Amino acid sequence: MAQRLVRRLCMHCKKPYTPLPKEVPADFPFMRMMEERIDVFAPGGCRDCRGTGFSGRVALYELLVADEEIRLLAAQRRQAQIIKDAARKAGMKTLRENGWRKVLSGVTSIDEVVRVAKTD
Numbered sequence: 001m002a003q004r005l006v007r008r009l010c011m012h013c014k015k016p017y018t019p020l021p022k023e024v025p026a027d028f029p030f031m032r033m034m035e036e037r038i039d040v041f042a043p044g045g046c047r048d049c050r051g052t053g054f055s056g057r058v059a060l061y062e063l064l065v066a067d068e069e070i071r072l073l074a075a076q077r078r079q080a081q082i083i084k085d086a087a088r089k090a091g092m093k094t095l096r097e098n099g100w101r102k103v104l105s106g107v108t109s110i111d112e113v114v115r116v117a118k119t120d
């Protein structure tokens with residue numbers, strides 16, 4: 001299991017906005033955001049968060065459940081990327097994907113996910 005911490009947006013001053021396609025990473029679920037009319041938030045800054053726009057942290061997880069295929073690949077000492085691809089096919093959500101879920105639920109910002117989780 002991998003884990004990264006992102007900063008949690010301050011609920012008192014986070015600002016909703018609709019990013020443009022060119023402003024978001026290619027793997028960001030932009031279509032879902034548009035179709036479901038979900039607001040994405042940017043940090044503001046207020047007295048509660050001492051002007052930072054953030055308050056506390058929240059963890060992103062990437063949980064690899066080793067099924068038979070993955071155990072076999074690991075036993076063969078295959079490249080991490082090959083194992084990761086197999087795990088994603090088996091339904092694993094990556095750090096980035098879990099990060100985007102937290103962006104769409106208003107917990108953190110796009111920049112925070114980009115900062116802690118590299119492209120898969």
Ligand SMILES: [Zn+2]
Nearest residue numbers: 010013046049
């Ligand atoms: Zn604030």
